[in-house]
Amino acid sequence: MALAPDRLAIKQLEDALSAVLALGGNNPPAQVVRRIRDGLATHAAAVEAARAATDPIQMPMVSFDPADPKAIGRMVSIALLAQPLVRLGSVQPAYGSGVYAIYYRGDHPLYAGITRTETPIYVGKADPANDDASTVREQGAKLTGRLLEHAGTIATAATYSPQLPDYLSPLKLDDFLCRRLVCATNAQLVAEKHLIRTxxxxxxxxxxxxxxxxxxGDAATTRANKRSPWDVVHPGRAWALDERLVDSLTPAEIQERINATLQKVPAKRDHAALLEELxxxxxxxxxxxxxxxxPPVGENVVGPELNEAGGVDDV
Structure with a gap:
């Protein structure tokens, strides 16, 4: 006996799902697993939309949960963007941990696509001194400490400017601004991820x-390995000037990756429009x-390696 059209359609859907699950059950490559998960997520939303369309009682597609990590990430990100811009070189020590964003306002050719925009050149978090800190004093001066560290790194590269080869351009600490947000312990974790993905x-x-x-900084076990792209185009840190190091990317390759990133994720140029997007x-x-x-450059593009000089990037 033939199935009714609606039952036949559901049966076909079940068969397709079984086929997908079978493909994921034989230890497939990570790329296949990612494609399966992304595809299932997309179709899960479509299935829920179809289910809602057949329900005579309307319901929202999303229920707001302030405890949801993604919601927390969005809320903290919006709060960060509400903070004033200050010069990175003018940051003073203050209590608190949280998240921050660094912006570029100069004329370096590598960063022509983001200069003077609402797209930060770097975002990060500063974890509290104590994992269970409940006050900003208990968190310690971690957020401003991280910003001061970055300011020192940029200043070191700026000091090296007179020794730059002709094909590299200098950095100036005065060209960098930042926003910072002190937040409750652990909120910085999900906020940083959301900021990066935005x-x-x-x-x-x-x-x-x-x-x-x-x-x-330097690590004795990595002195003969690769030099990070940042140190390739912004030399100055003594441990990264070691002649035994090999450049991980050439300046031209770095420019290509920056261009590819901005082509897929154009710089945000309007503050109000950015808030509306969030x-x-x-x-x-x-x-x-x-x-x-x-990332915009693609999943298979080689990124940071564990054995690079200076150790892993801070997270």
């Missing part, structure tokens, strides 16, 4: 374009927004 900042390791700025994540009329996990 902007794909050029200097963040996850973007795989010009990583290395947040490395802390607020879309809280709207209940449409399907939930998903955060991209793969």
């Amino acid at each position: 902007f794909w900042p050029i200097w963040n390791a996850e973007t795989k374009a010009c990583w290395g700025m947040s490395k802390h 607020l879309e994540g809280f709207r209940q009329e449409g399907p939930p927004l998903t955060e991209p996990e793969v």
